[in-house]
Each structure stands twice: as C-alpha cells, then as structure tokens.
Amino acid sequence: MTLIDLANPSKFLSLTARVLPWLAAVTAIVLAIGLYQSATAPDDYQQGATVKIMFVHVPNAWLSMLVWGVMSLAALGTLVWRHPLADVAAKAAAPIGAAFTFLALVTGSLWGRPMWGTYWEWDARLTSVLILFLMYLGLIALWRAVEDPSRAARAAAVLTLVGAINLPIIKFSVDWWNTLHQPASVMRLGGPTLDRAFLVPLLMMAAAFSLLFVTLLLAAMRNEILRRRLRSLQMMQARAFSSEVDAGSREKTVPFGAA
Amino acid sequence: MSLGPYTSFIVASYALVTAVVLILIIAIAIDYRSLRQRLRELDQSGITRRSGRSAADLR
Amino acid sequence: MTAQAALIRRDIRIAVRVGGGALIGVLFFLTVVVLMPFAVGPDLALLTRLGPAILWLGALLASLLTLDRLFMADHEDGSLDLIVMSRTPLELACATKALAHWMAAGLPLIVATPVLGLLLNLDTRSTAAVALTLLAGTPSLTFTGMIGAALAVTLHRGGLLLAVLVLPLSIPVLIFGVAASQAAISGLSFGAPFSILCALSLVSFVVGPFAAAASLRHGLD
Amino acid sequence: MTAQAALIRRDIRIAVRVGGGALIGVLFFLTVVVLMPFAVGPDLALLTRLGPAILWLGALLASLLTLDRLFMADHEDGSLDLIVMSRTPLELACATKALAHWMAAGLPLIVATPVLGLLLNLDTRSTAAVALTLLAGTPSLTFTGMIGAALAVTLHRGGLLLAVLVLPLSIPVLIFGVAASQAAISGLSFGAPFSILCALSLVSFVVGPFAAAASLRHGLD
Amino acid sequence: MRVWGRGVGCVRGGREVFSRLHFEAASGQALAVTGPNGSGKTSLLRLIAGLLIPATGSIALEGGETELTLPEQAHYLGHRDALKPALSVVENLAFWRDFIGGEAGDTNKSLAAVGLDHAAHLPAAYLSAGQRRRLSLARLLAVKRPIWLLDEPAAALDTAGQSLFAGLMGDHLASGGLIIAATHGPLGIAAKELRIGGAS
Amino acid sequence: MRVWGRGVGCVRGGREVFSRLHFEAASGQALAVTGPNGSGKTSLLRLIAGLLIPATGSIALEGGETELTLPEQAHYLGHRDALKPALSVVENLAFWRDFIGGEAGDTNKSLAAVGLDHAAHLPAAYLSAGQRRRLSLARLLAVKRPIWLLDEPAAALDTAGQSLFAGLMGDHLASGGLIIAATHGPLGIAAKELRIGGAS
C-alpha cells in the first residue's frame, strides 16, 4: 500500500475500514496495561500519590504538541504537495488536539493545586500551553466559519505552519524562563533522569495515548470524507430539483474524490 | 490502595481524562452514524455519485 | 417581520458569518486577557487589580474593531441609499443597527466575563460587578462610536478629524466603568460611579442615533 | 519611480487622506494610557513600573485596529488582481504594503511615545528605551499581522476572528519587547532581550511576506 | 399619479452638473434619461429619490398615497447593487422585502421571474455580474412600489435578460406604474426621452 | 504572438462552470467571448489572467517576451475598476503606470485620449460611472502591454465613448496587439466569437 494509493479517498475508506478495529483493540490493550502499571506504581517520596497524575498529564501534554506537529505536516501536504487527504487530516486532527491540550491544562492545574498551592499561575509554560489551546480553538473556529472546505484548508494550512513557532516556545519555555514548572526529565539530551518505576508506566501511557490519537484521527478522517461527499451530493441535489430555465442550471457538481 | 490527602485531585484528573476521551469517541461515532444515515437517505432519493456508485457505498 | 427586526437579523447574521459570532467574541476576549500576564508579568495580585481595566479595554477594542465599518459597508454597496429611502425613520434605523452591532460584538463579551474573571483571579462578587458595568456601559460605547461611523461616511474624503473627536467621547464611559468595578471590588460605594455610567449610557442612546442620522443625511451624495 | 516606491506612496497617501487608520490608532493608544491611572489607582511607582507594559499593549492593540483591511480594501476594488498580475513578485508587494502600513500607523505611535511616557511618569532614559524597543518591535507586529490580513481575503472574513488568529502569533514580540524595556529601566542587561526582539523582527520580515503571499495566491477567485 | 420637476438644478462637489431641467412622467409612462457620460443622469435619479437635494427648482409627486413621500413610494436601482456577499441570494432578497416593507410578494416567485431560483441558496458572493443585476431586479418585484427609478438597469444583462426585463417593465407600466430610467442604449419599451448634457 | 487554451475546464465554489473549452487568438486579432449570464465569461478571462487556476487543460502564450509570463504581459480590465476614491484621477492613473511598470506612457496624454483631461485633478470619488470606466481604459494606454483582457469594457460608456474605445482597440490590434473581450453587445471591431454556455 503506497502513499499514492492512499491519496484516493475511496481506497483510504476501504483500507481504514479494515485496519480500524485492530487498531482500536491494540489501543485498548496497551491502555489497560498502562493503567494497571500506573495504579501499581509506588508513591513518590516527595510528591506522594499525586505523582499518579503524571501518568495522564505528561502524555496529554506531549500529545498536545505532537498533534500540532502532525497538523503542520498535513499543512505542508496541502500547500506543497497538494495531497488530497492532507486537509482532511488537518481538519480531523484539530478537535482531537484541542481535547488533549485541554486535558493537559486541567490535569496540570489539578496537580498544581497540591504541589504549588494554586490551580493557575501565569508561568511561561502554562501560558504557552494555554495559547496553544487558544490556537487550536481558533483553527476549529476557522474550519467552522468557512463552508468551502478547500478555501478553509489553505488558510488553515498557512496558519498552522505559522503557529508551529509556538511548539519550540512551549518545549523550551522552562529552560528559557525560570519557572515553577518541572524542566524536562524524559525528553532531554543525555537521557531520562526519571526513576524506572515511573518511567515505564509513563511511557506505556504515552504509547496508549498515541495509539488512541491515531485511532481517533483515522475515524474522524473517515467522517470528514463522508461529510464532503454528502456536501457535494447535496449541492447536486439542489441543482437537480431546480428548474432548467436559466443557463446557470447547466453547471454540474464535482463530487469530492470522485474516482 | 491509599492515595493520601489528595485523593480527590487524582480521582478527578483520571475521571476527567476518561470523560473527555469518551466524549471524543462518542462524538465521532454519532457523527459517523448521522453521516451514514443522511447519505443513505440521499441514496434513496436517487442521487448518485458521478462515478455511478451509490452514495452510501463506502468503498 | 417588522423592518427593524429584519435589519437586526441581517446585521447579526452578517456579523456571525463574517466575524465568526459569539464563540469568536469569547475567544477574542480570552486572547486579550491572556496577553496581559505577558506584558505586566505573572503577578496575580497585580493582574487582579488590573482585571476590570483589562476587560473594559478588551470590550472597547472589540467594539472599535468592527464599528468603523458599521455604515461604511452599507454605503459602499449602496444599501445605505435604500435604508435612507425606506419608510423607517433614519434615526430608528441607526439605533437598530447599533443595537445589532452591540448584540453581535458586545454581548458575547459580557457572557464571557465570568470565565475571564476566573483567569484573572477575581472573586464572584467582583466578576458580577464587572459584568454589570459592562452590561450598562458597552451599549454606550457602541452608540457613541456610531457617530464616528456615520461621520466616516460623510467625510469620505475630508480627513477624519471629526471622527477622531468621537473616540474621546467614549473615555468617560471607560473611566466610570472601571471606577465602578474597582469600587465594587475594593468595597467602596458602587452606586455613585455606576449611576453616572448609566446616565452616560442613557444620554448616548438619545444623542447617538440623532447625531448619526443627521450626519448621514448631510453626507449623502 | 520603482513599483515599490509607487505602492508605498499610494498607501501612505490614502492612509493620510482617509485619516481613519493612523489617527484612530494613536487615539486608541492614548486611551489605553489614560485609562491606566484609573485602573491601578494613584500609585505612581506602580504606574511607572507598568509603563512599558502599558505602552507595548497599547501599541499591539492599536496596530491590530487598522491592520485587518490591509488587503481587503484592495481586494474589494479589484486592485489586488492587478497587483498579483504585475511584474513585482507578490512577496515583495506584500512586504511593501506592510512597510507602508507601518509607516502610516506604527511610526506615529512611536512618535507619540515621549508624550505618553510623561503621563506614565517614565524618565527620559526609560522613555527612550521603550521607544527604541517599539521601533524594533512594531514592524514585526505589522508583519505578523499581515498574515491575518491576507487570511481575511482568503476567508472572506474579518473582525474578531482575525484578531484571534493573529494575536497569539505576536506574543513572543510582546514578551521580549516588554522584557527589554524593563531591563533598560531597572538597569539590567538590555542587550540580550533586545537582540532577541530584533531577531524576532527579522524572522517576521521573512515569514510574514511569504505566508501572506501564499495565502493570497491560494485565496484568489 | 405624476412625477414632475421644474427648473431643477444640481450642484455636486461645488460644480454645477445641470440647471433648469424640466421633466414630467405620469402613471403608465416611462421616461428614458439619456446623455453623455458625466452629464448628470445618475444625479437626476438621485435627486428624484431624495438622495440629493436640488440646488434650485423643485421635484414633486402628484397623486399616489398622500401620507407617503416620493422616495417612500419609489424603488431606486443604482449602479451599486445593495447585496451582501455573506448572505445567500434569498436572504438578501428577503431582507429587502422585509425592510422596505409595503406590499410584499413571494421571494421565490420573484427569483423565478428573474431566472435565479436555481441559485437561491448560493452565497451572493458567488454570483456573476449579470446574476447580481438580476437579483437587484428581483427586489423590484418582491415589493410593490409604483415608481421605479432605474440607473442603467440593463447593464451586464445578457440578451435574454434584457428582453425578460423589458417584459417586466411593460407589466409594471400596464399595472399603472411609472418608470424613470437612465440609459445609454435602447430601453426595450416605448418611452419618452429626456436628454441632458451637450451633444454626443 | 498567440494565446491558446486547450480543453480548459473551470471549477468555482465546487461547481463546474465550463469544461473542455478550446480557444485561440493571435497578434492583431480580437476574440469576443459571449454567452448568457453566469456562463463563465469572466471566469475565462480570470483564468487567462492567471487569477484562477484551470481545473483541467492548459492555457499558454507563444511568442511575446520569453522571460515574462502571460499575466505579466497582459492588461486585465475587470468589473471592479481598481480605483481609490481618495486619490485624484491623475494620482490613480500615475500609480498604476508606475506600479505595473513596463513601457510607460504619459498620463496626461492617456487621460486626454479617453476624454478625462478636464477632470484630472478631481478625486476619483467624484466620477460618474462612465467616467470611472474611462479612467480604467486610460490605464490600458498609459502602459503598453500586448495582451488586453477586457470584461464588458463598454459597460456604462455613452455612444461617443463606445466609438472612441472601438477606435482605441483598432489601434491596439493594428500595432500587433491581441484582445480577448467578454461582451454582451457588439464589440465595435471585427472579432472572432467564442461562445460559452447554452443557448440564450
């Protein structure tokens, strides 16, 4: 199955129809293992049991950035390679990314209350994640505000690429500004400094959430393809029922992804 | 398993993650169903894709 | 449907389609608030103190951002001619347009205030006070701003000196709005500045439409 | 005269004649500054500390006010078609238009800074520092904002949606602009944040025109 | 019903456009205003529509509904078409029907009459120049008003559209309406001519 | 020099406007694009001007200056006239002359050629519809470009203006130019016709 084949929405639909159930099953299994490991992980000598929040907070935080990265790739696909599935992927990924970002924010605040004594602090990392969330919302608003998908796709692609500038800011904010938030202890030069007892469940949860993302993304992309098919069919229907008095009625509709 | 003085925070964060993930899954599933339904209705009203295949045909 | 209802519906519909509607209004407000800590630093106490001013500034900006084209857009596409010729008195049509603008640009901000209050660490009482002052004051921003919007049509090519004189008119509203919210927060007397704010609003409801209509009538050509 | 010089001359001329832009921008700037004493109370030391932040916020919001019609106006009257077809590369034309906009709307703000510095009780040195950071930073606000202005054409959308999309992009500039001014005032090293600010500006000079031109090219119809 | 002007003079931007103009049109009549570019045809229509104030002379309406002014009983179709690109075709038309008020008709019927029914739900931004013009014409049908002030109504219309519109004008005159139209070409119906400006 | 299109198809707003269109025009020739409203005349001109991208087929220029693209050697005169009301008539024209570049002529001569010299220092906002059109036409004269893409160029022109413009087009063709014009009426010069859209 090459990339060229995937460019055809119909082929994509049939392929994902076969792959999705397996993917969902694997996700569920990995998630179950991850949850079991995090439940049995020892308490931290400093943070006590609250360290368990890490197992959901950190994967969500990572994914919030990863999803934007995926969307940036898709944006390149739209603008440079004009890949027909690229904007479908970008549009489908945005709400999922927003959800992960939201979870990173909320679990972070829930962890912050016992650790720092406050839910919210205008710290560089926290604020930059909040901005990431706002940018996700802005993108979703943009997708919703423009009904012609190809027009919205190109605008969203430009914006996604420009917004990718925020990713390094989030990643390095803790290094650039001295702040409350933990500096990187897993994804850093020189290897992780985290104890194995925490590292293993964390990585397992991270894998589970990544798989979850891929599964949800594929399912949402299927929906998006169907939605575009529906839109073009509805436009055809509007035309078919209209009278034929004017020259304008000879226009035909070009269905999305007609093979 | 005892979770110490901050049980509510830990439980809340896990519950929230579960809830949001479930909402995502359910939203996508509902969206899929309604799209399929509307495509099928269009199909019954005789509108077909230009390639001649049925609208509800997903392949 | 009456002419006014039709006008409100149209203007709100366009605002929602072109500008993105209430959700975008909330997002905008959120973005402006999020900007603040970057500028003034992450000092929560200071942010709280600045809270009402920030919210008021956001409201002023949101109404200014779209207000200057309130009549200009209708003028450019010829709609204004038809509005002037219609059986609805021009003053009423102006007031209706301003109301629609406020509903599309001002109201979402007020609805969003509670959320922002949380971010700015305002307590419930203060948030309510700010929301109340915004509710009383933002219509007046729109109604005075409307005069400038009408002048923009009239003075199409004469330099906007007069329009520039209008923005200062909204400064008293801003000042009393912030003062009233501060008073409520610090436990001072809320009533005095708030009633001045309401009085300013009432004045603008009368003066705004008449001034705008007069300016539009003279500006036709 | 070269094509770029002609474009700059035209855009500045229109901005000056129509007035709107620059004047309303400066007035808004003024409003923000005048409002602050009412918000933070009569604490002069605090006001001084907040000075640079307030000036930067004012500049950011004021530049937002006029930017959204940068390309929209040319699109509506058909000029954009001719600009796209001309022999000047679109990226260069976009950069030129942004430059003209900055000269008409950004420069007056910087000129006004000394006056406002007085109001905020900043000493000469601090005022100079803030003015310098504004001089280095506001072009970058225009050049990132330009992306939003180009999106407005592609999307047929304006108003708050654009502000929402553009504001997050300008946050780094705001951070380093305020940081540099604060450093200058408190006697810390001014060089480090200032050079980051300049670097950000340089990046935006490259990214802005390309992103805007890409968006305009795709948005034509 | 009769619309007349006596000694009408028009000054725009400090310059006199025309002066001492006399004209008159009655129910069932069409008046074609002709003249070279810049002679003041549009200005005259805007004077009649109350959108400009005559420098000299006067314009009046006799007959018609007495409690309404001349502009309130007139449709004005200018160079600019008063359409909002963000609204769909029907939304645009329905707004003007509701706002202008008076005796309102069915939007769908009016759209069908100008051959735009198939595009009813398209955004107005998608319309071609001629389609925009047709949509403006639909406004004349959606609300009934006795006086039509038309500024180059046939511009951008194709030949089918022009004869369609001539038919609509004929119907309007037959039902007692009154038309004053500025035009460079033939109007397509019998009309008195009012010529302004020098030779051309 | 020759401009041709092979199997050109156009899709706008997700709907197909026309497909498999062939056309060709050479130096000294005029091509009149005709068809009912909404058939895609404007769209075709915009495709040729590079302002739209063809969905299928291709458009190319043979001959001409090789290092320049087709749009860079063409004048496009659309429905919208690219005039700024705040600038005066000469300022508008001088800007386009400087910006479009290429072989530039004298603005005053071009204004005189379209009969606008007396209005040179008026703001463009004061122009009547026909005068605006004339000012747009002056742009074609102020900068020499071999290809003219004209969208209903005669709209709003009076009879004198139409024959004046026919003369200008004749001169352009005689000097080796090439004209593609969308029109509903006669163009005033000898032209091949390209008909798009159904019967009308």
Ligand code: HEM
């Ligand atoms: C709303 C509040 C919070 C937000 C938005 C947030 C955001 C993030 C982000 C974006 C990351 C990934 C960064 C990277 O990979 O370099 C992260 C990682 C992390 N966060 Fe948070 N966080 C928040 C609160 C907290 C709190 C309260 C704690 C604990 C006291 C915490 C502990 C951690 C840890 C341990 C990591 C992993 C760092 C690493 O190993 O790379 N976070 N957070």
Ligand SMILES: Nc1ncnc2c1ncn2[C@@H]1O[C@H](COP(=O)(O)OP(=O)(O)OP(=O)(O)O)[C@@H](O)[C@H]1O
């Ligand atoms: N911006 C646009 N977006 C989407 N569709 C459009 C757009 N502009 C025009 N169309 C559609 O494309 C078709 C052709 O339009 P075009 O403007 O090319 O017609 P035309 O032949 O020039 O008509 P006219 O004689 O009325 O000027 C029309 O049906 C129109 O609805």
Ligand SMILES: Nc1ncnc2c1ncn2[C@@H]1O[C@H](COP(=O)(O)OP(=O)(O)OP(=O)(O)O)[C@@H](O)[C@H]1O
């Ligand atoms: N808004 C305005 N302000 C000042 N003068 C104007 C204005 N509009 C038009 N004029 C001037 O008034 C004169 C008449 O303009 P008008 O638009 O009435 O001409 P017209 O007969 O409709 O011409 P056309 O055939 O070109 O449409 C013109 O010389 C024009 O320069």
Ligand SMILES: [Mg+2]
């Ligand atoms: Mg006219």
Ligand SMILES: [Mg+2]
């Ligand atoms: Mg056309």
